[in-house]
Amino acid sequence: MTDGLETDVDGATDAAARRDEVVAAVTAHAGEIARELALLGGGDYGQETFVTDAGAWTLKYDAGDVQYLRFEPTSGSETYVVSTKQPPKPEALADAMADYDAFVEAYNRHVASFDGVLEDVSTEFPAVASTESLVVERDRIVRRIRDVADAIAGELHRYDGEYGTFSKTISKTRWELKWDGAVASYLRVGGEGGVYLLSQYEPPSIPDLRQYVGDVPAFVAAYNDHVDDLEADLSRVSFDPD
Template sequence: MSVAVLPGVVTEWPPVDPTETDAIAEHRDEVLAAVRDHAGRIAYELARLEGGDYGQRTVETDRGEWTVKYEGGDLEYLRFDPGRGAETYVVSTKRPPDPAALADALADYGAFVEGFNDYVRSLSGVLDDVSTDFPAVESTDGVVAERDRVLDRVREVCDRIAGQLRRYEGGDYGTFTTRVGGTRWELKWDRDGVSYLRVGGSSGVYLVSQYDHPSAADIREYAPRFCDFVRAYNDHVDDLEADLATVDL
């Protein structure tokens, strides 16, 4: 159809049919699929080598830098930085790259793969001289047995104190606090006996608890002072002048 838009100018509209891009886009998608598959193998091998769920590595070539990033062993992206000019995300979760930029980047892809292979080869034999003849591991059985012996005795005495306090005070739970050598000791009890024995306030050491054991160093420091705690309890009983039995170690 001819349309006279201006006098003396006749325009055929549209002047030229737009060039179809389907073939170019299809070819680009085929190339990207092949690159994604191949670079995905690199990401998988890199994840195995690095020993993590995610990470990245940059490989330098004569034309620029390639960065492969992986997550969960799968390729997240492959980026080419020519140094001058814009970076090209050859593979990414975003839109595909421009065909011209893709072609320019892939002209260096072989050098990237060879650079990665050189990196892997450089690690070959790096562990050859590492000995696995490790020293024997010392057993903790003796220390644990001693810890349990001391703590079982401390808990036994604390249960007796808790029983006496419950008998006197009544109710299902309560606390007894005192100071030994300037340090606060707190025994909390419930219907089952001692709930915890804590030394040093709210951020102190739980010598007896329903959870973890104290360290051997803490036991060594505080177990000898436990006698003074029991004496303080007995003094407390004497002060009450009530029918509470004292506790002997």
């Protein structure tokens, strides 16, 4: 008893210790549910809500660990039974735990609802069409474009220097060839962000190639006109995709 006061102060240590024991047990048990949900959902994180007669339980998890387990009763304030911030009050925890078994049963029903869902799903799939002939034809045309672009690059390298770009407008679209030495680094249609008919990385898509290959002769003709305008000793170049 404190001098001058008549009422003893009860210690909260026992209640807090018991609260922490319950929370630790729930965290471990709910962690099993979290890992099963992660397996079922096909990912490491997510959340699910399970409804009982007394309220709703929401379990949020990340990498199989419980981020929080929240109980929202049909009346009254919500309680975070498990939380990364602070433990629940003992009274609120006791109220929530009275419905915990119902939460687990709701989870079990959720899992059971998937029983037999995939039994009639067929794994006999249609044959996959081959792209081999398309790729062979694409690569053949790209090689022809490469040949003519390298020929232009070689002439421009001889006339204009080690590296540079040559651009012309074809069918109202900008075409640009960049050379580095006697080799074309790229042939691009449409400016920055456009389509690369040639590049150091990957071939163009077949639809893009189909759209622009018909204008390659016009680009070559524009280069030859450029040669005529220069009146210099640059060789003409021709292109025939066939």
